[in-house]
Amino acid sequence: MKSAFLSTFIVIAALIAVNVLSAFVFFRLDLTQEKRYTLSEATQTLLTNLPDDIHIDIYLTGDLPPAFKRLENAVRETLDEFQARADQTITYRFINPDVITNPDAKAKLIDKLQQRGLLPTNLVANEGGKRTEKLVFPGAIVSYQGKESAVLLLKGNKTDTKEEQLNQSYEGVEFELASTIRQLTQTKENRRRVGLLYGHTQVPPSRFADLLASVQQNYDLFFVDMTKPGPIAGIDALLVLKPDTPFSDDDLFKLDQYVVNGGRALFFTDGQRVDSVSTAGTYAQPLNLNLDDLFFHWGIRINRDVVKDLYCAQIPMNVGNMGDKPNIQLVPWRFYPLLNNFGTSGNPIVRNLDMVLGRFVSTLDTVRASGIAKIPILLTSQYTKILKTPALISYNEARQQPDPKTYDGGVHIVSCLLEGKFQSIYANRILPGDTRAAGFKASGDFSRVLVCSDGDLVINDVDYKRNTPYPLGFDRYTRNTFANKDFVLNAIDYLVDPKGVIAARSRTVTLRPLDKIRVDANRTGWQLLNLLGPLLLVGITGLIWQVLRRRKYGIG
Numbered sequence: 001m002k003s004a005f006l007s008t009f010i011v012i013a014a015l016i017a018v019n020v021l022s023a024f025v026f027f028r029l030d031l032t033q034e035k036r037y038t039l040s041e042a043t044q045t046l047l048t049n050l051p052d053d054i055h056i057d058i059y060l061t062g063d064l065p066p067a068f069k070r071l072e073n074a075v076r077e078t079l080d081e082f083q084a085r086a087d088q089t090i091t092y093r094f095i096n097p098d099v100i101t102n103p104d105a106k107a108k109l110i111d112k113l114q115q116r117g118l119l120p121t122n123l124v125a126n127e128g129g130k131r132t133e134k135l136v137f138p139g140a141i142v143s144y145q146g147k148e149s150a151v152l153l154l155k156g157n158k159t160d161t162k163e164e165q166l167n168q169s170y171e172g173v174e175f176e177l178a179s180t181i182r183q184l185t186q187t188k189e190n191r192r193r194v195g196l197l198y199g200h201t202q203v204p205p206s207r208f209a210d211l212l213a214s215v216q217q218n219y220d221l222f223f224v225d226m227t228k229p230g231p232i233a234g235i236d237a238l239l240v241l242k243p244d245t246p247f248s249d250d251d252l253f254k255l256d257q258y259v260v261n262g263g264r265a266l267f268f269t270d271g272q273r274v275d276s277v278s279t280a281g282t283y284a285q286p287l288n289l290n291l292d293d294l295f296f297h298w299g300i301r302i303n304r305d306v307v308k309d310l311y312c313a314q315i316p317m318n319v320g321n322m323g324d325k326p327n328i329q330l331v332p333w334r335f336y337p338l339l340n341n342f343g344t345s346g347n348p349i350v351r352n353l354d355m356v357l358g359r360f361v362s363t364l365d366t367v368r369a370s371g372i373a374k375i376p377i378l379l380t381s382q383y384t385k386i387l388k389t390p391a392l393i394s395y396n397e398a399r400q401q402p403d404p405k406t407y408d409g410g411v412h413i414v415s416c417l418l419e420g421k422f423q424s425i426y427a428n429r430i431l432p433g434d435t436r437a438a439g440f441k442a443s444g445d446f447s448r449v450l451v452c453s454d455g456d457l458v459i460n461d462v463d464y465k466r467n468t469p470y471p472l473g474f475d476r477y478t479r480n481t482f483a484n485k486d487f488v489l490n491a492i493d494y495l496v497d498p499k500g501v502i503a504a505r506s507r508t509v510t511l512r513p514l515d516k517i518r519v520d521a522n523r524t525g526w527q528l529l530n531l532l533g534p535l536l537l538v539g540i541t542g543l544i545w546q547v548l549r550r551r552k553y554g555i556g
Helices: 002-022 041-048 066-085 103-115 162-171 173-185 205-215 249-260 292-298 395-399 484-496 501-506 516-521 523-553
Strands: 054-058 090-094 121-127 130-136 139-144 147-152 192-198 219-225 237-241 264-268 282-286 300-302 305-309 312-322 325-339 364-366 372-379 384-388 391-393 413-423 443-452
Touching: 041 066, 041 173, 041 501, 054 066, 054 173, 066 090, 066 162, 066 173, 139 173, 147 173, 162 173, 173 501, 192 484, 205 219, 205 237, 205 484, 237 484, 249 264, 249 292, 249 413, 249 443, 264 484, 292 300, 292 413, 292 443, 305 391, 312 395, 325 395, 364 413, 443 484, 484 501
Parallel strands: 054 090, 192 219, 192 237, 237 264, 264 443, 305 325
Antiparallel strands: 054 139, 121 130, 139 147, 282 391, 300 364, 305 384, 312 325, 372 413, 413 443
16 A cells, blocks of 8 residues: 555656656657658747747638648647747637638638738549539738738649649748748848849839849848949848849959858849840840859859740730631740759759749850859750850741750750859959959858849739739739749848758658558458557457456455
8 A cells, every 4th residue: 555655656746847847948859750840940049039929820721631631730730849949929720711601701801811912722622532622721821010921831843743742831831931930020130131233234123023022021122333432242142133234344353252252142144135026036146244254263154045945834826817806825935944943952942942934044054163062953844945146036936836856955054053162253363553452352251152044034024004013923924923033032041041941941751652542442441440449459458457457456
């Protein structure tokens, strides 16, 4: 009797000690192979420095197929981890719009969600031979100090299978939620600074409107005027968007010294100029921006050519008359390649990224450069044809059926990431008496530069009827939105802080699908095992317990 009392006392004391200790020492164990429940260091730092409480409403819940239910569980598990790590209160709730029975109230909620940026997805499922359709909102609304921001949770490459796309969304849950929280909680003091090169493009500001507005959500944006004296300084990254006028030698010197001193830069430049395209045709002319020597010294070369790709977007064209009216149809336009080849690097910039829309793209080659790593980021498909400039570009070509055998140009790089210690192109060229000698640096600090051979990739279309810009990457003909904006924003995040929240995009969760044929063949057996297995286990445990008690106390 005393031993039983002592054992009970020890167990109770141990439980009390564990609870008291847990109030002062916090730890969680993640035993999964991919560490799927372990947040990145940047996310943990973000959560432990939250200025105020955060509330999140998630609209992905209800009667969902298993794959979507898995995504819902991933959101729930991630938010539980957020709550455990945060020094402020993070609350969340799952809201199912389907439980609203009042048609007017439901329509009002759906309209409200769409205005906030949460677009519905028509979910079609086949379960047990039954086809069902359902409208779901795979997203969330994050609220902080009276501000709100929408989070799209269903993201990924639309050319992959539904299972793969959902798994990509699963992998991206932490990044999507953490980046939105970062956006809402940033203060003036901890915002990074991004500079926009001014004066080298004739593209009107409205064509950059969506990108610059998106950049300003996470960064302070400044104009960099190259005509002013002094070096480029005080910014964390420099944007060079579709330049169309040549750079002077003084401009090149400033760019060179900015990168050599550790500055990050993103160049979206063309290798040729296409002013306009007519039915009869126009010529793509070579474009010389005087950047060739600088790029070549860094290890890349933008070629004076234009890519034709069988994997391309579509444009409307009058293919004939239907009665007395023109017959307008969408036809492939091989000068607008869909860039869906991201190399094998698995870089966070392009991991799980959807297709990127290019327009009049040039090829990019890498050359030897000491100390610089060259990582291909965007590439064409293998079915390409390269036209050297001047090259005739005519809308009538879209009417022709292409011969795939002539599109044998192979894969070509469109965007490349350069990492390393950059050397100045002006080394051994600056004389002691030169006014630029003061502060000149020949060998560089570690830096990163991203070069893309398509200046149109960062340009948005404009709705001229309403005089408003379309989202960057939006194709007004097919109504699809490509991942141009995500690509640029990810690139800025990575160049500025590769160990920041962007690092969460490196998360990998391996799909381990069941053998559907074996599951269907043995469905009844598995169902019986799931139904009777727990009961049998409990019965065996009870039987063993009774046998042990009888032996110990001599019962029966």
